[in-house]
Amino acid sequence: MDKILKEGIPLELVGSRFNLDDAEAQEKKMAASVHEVIDSSHIVLTNPLIRSRMIPMHKGERYNAFFFSNKIYQAPIVIRGNRREGTFHLVEAELTGTLQKYERREFFRLEVSVPLRYLVLSADNAKDFQEAVKNGSLLTMEGFKECTTLDISGGGIRFTAPDPIPQNSMIITHLVATTPAGKNRNYVFLGKLIRTGLLNGSRDIYDHRLQFVDMKREAREEFVHFIFEWERDRLKKRSGL
Numbered sequence: 001m002d003k004i005l006k007e008g009i010p011l012e013l014v015g016s017r018f019n020l021d022d023a024e025a026q027e028k029k030m031a032a033s034v035h036e037v038i039d040s041s042h043i044v045l046t047n048p049l050i051r052s053r054m055i056p057m058h059k060g061e062r063y064n065a066f067f068f069s070n071k072i073y074q075a076p077i078v079i080r081g082n083r084r085e086g087t088f089h090l091v092e093a094e095l096t097g098t099l100q101k102y103e104r105r106e107f108f109r110l111e112v113s114v115p116l117r118y119l120v121l122s123a124d125n126a127k128d129f130q131e132a133v134k135n136g137s138l139l140t141m142e143g144f145k146e147c148t149t150l151d152i153s154g155g156g157i158r159f160t161a162p163d164p165i166p167q168n169s170m171i172i173t174h175l176v177a178t179t180p181a182g183k184n185r186n187y188v189f190l191g192k193l194i195r196t197g198l199l200n201g202s203r204d205i206y207d208h209r210l211q212f213v214d215m216k217r218e219a220r221e222e223f224v225h226f227i228f229e230w231e232r233d234r235l236k237k238r239s240g241l
Contacts, residue, residue: 004073005037010235013048016062030055031235035090047089057091068232074102107153110227116159117144117174154224156211160199164206169193
């Protein structure tokens with residue numbers, strides 16, 4: 001586990017009562033990075049941020065820390081002090097428990113707003129759909145509509161759209177995403193609409209939740225890996241790396 005703690009890796013801090021994916025912790029997650037590793041239980045962090053706002057750290061405060069390496073690792077920490085090095089605001093912390101791999105209870109949901117295309121399958125376009133799949137022309141079919149994601153995960157997509165969609169509808173989604181390296185990837189998935197309704201506070205925008213159907217294991221693993229890369233890159237930017 002010692003190899004996990006190294007300079008530069010991003011991390012997130014939440015209250016000591018919470019886990020990374022707890023709903024109560026989502027608005028209070030703090031992003032930071034490891035500035036220095038003193039030994040296996042003592043580290044120095046960049047001062048944590050919430051949406052680019054520096055959060056004061058006080059001696060004796062306790063948090064759960066989640067380190068983003070090739071996987072996610074978790075350990076409880078206690079704040080031991082603060083210091084400055086030039087323009088850097090740093091926090092001295094001690095791991096008070098064993099560093100362990102964090103097992104998520106469900107697929108990690110990345111909150112992100114990106115354009116999404118979707119096509120609702122019906123009896124009217126079933127024949128055209130079968131021909132398009134056969135001919136490799138699915139993405140040029142008529143009937144695709146534009147919308148915006150609210151979050152994505154290895155299990156499905158949540159998106160908003162101005163049009164209502166019947167629950168349990170089967171839908172083709174097309175997401176064009178850019179990797180941290182700047183490469184575009186096309187993700188085309190079949191899903192089932194498991195929940196729908198008006199977005200909170202809106203009278204004309206619908207909140208749709210789609211669950212992927214019949215996704216191959218390799219495709220899911222690749223999509224989850226991409227989501228993890230995206231989140232890690234975003235954490236690095238938030239922590240100022």
